[in-house]
Amino acid sequence: MSTRVTIMDVAAEAVRNSGYNGFSLDQIARDVGIQKSSIFYHFSSKTELVAAIFRRYSNDIFAFLDQTTIKEARGGDRLMAYLLESRKLLEEGKSICMSIALNIDQENLHAEIIDDLAVFHETNIKWLIEAFELGMRDGSILEEGDPEEKAHAFLALVDGAQLMARSHKNVAIYDTATALARSRISL
Template identity: 60%
Template sequence: MNAAENAVRRRGYNGFSLDEVACEVGIQKSSIYYHYSSKSDLIAALLKRFSGQISSFLEHVADTESRAGDRLMAYILETRSLIEEGDSICLSVALNIDQQSLQAKIVNDLALFHRINIDWLAATFKLGLQDGSIIDIGNPAEEANACLALVDGAQLIARAHQNSKLYDEATRLLRSRIVGANAKDIAH
């Protein structure tokens, strides 16, 4: 699963093969087919696992960070970690690029994944209006959509140029809106 996820995050759905995953892991391709009947079944399982990981992350941040600014910073840092050194992107971004090649169920699961992120971000911006830890907030739902588009786009530009610092530059304005000494910023 990890090898397959890394391959998709680096090369997209259309850019990776089960042969290369089997070779990297040191198994026969037939061993993958023992567990997954197709490439699409493997992708569905990867997205389910990734969605669970991100949902757990969002719940953990909401439970441990009381300030909206600290929640938003945690989100920005988590999405940054997915680009590694600029050669990888979030699994959902990679799959969305090749969405026309995906089965309808996977496309629906991607839409649900994005809805979960948007709802969490909207709640974070709403809290930011209340606690003042994020400045210049407009409509929380619109802020959430813009934030997700920004971090996803920042990942794409960092991968396109194989330079993780471009993520930092793209998110700098968003990070500058976070108020307070507790906000952990990117040191780059």
């Protein structure tokens, strides 16, 4: 594995565990086992590093959304896959979705990262709206209503459940918080 990728992996874990303000390049260098100056060979600043890891993270999540759309024919199954993937991001309550971690510290972020966060949010909402629309048509979602409202509420629920599970270091809190949403999906 290249040093650049190792730096990105360690920094991504640091952001998901501690947020933008919760890590330093000094700590990343120590964790990677390199001099801090070596980070600057690959990234000109903390901002550039975080932008790179968030773009990589976004691409991974967007690939998950695309794969789930192909793999799951029913809207409810797509939502269930989303809930399960979001749960995996918790890593037993030690971590959260990178977009949540960065949004918490948004006042300290460069405009480029804030723009990337907006695209990430919009992409997830659009995908969720489509999943709710499909689920209402195919009967796999057991309630009616506006798919856009449902998508926003669903994402807020998932993000809030992740925050609470991480703050208590207890993934069961995520499961409890998302139980009602899961109960409205017909299997």
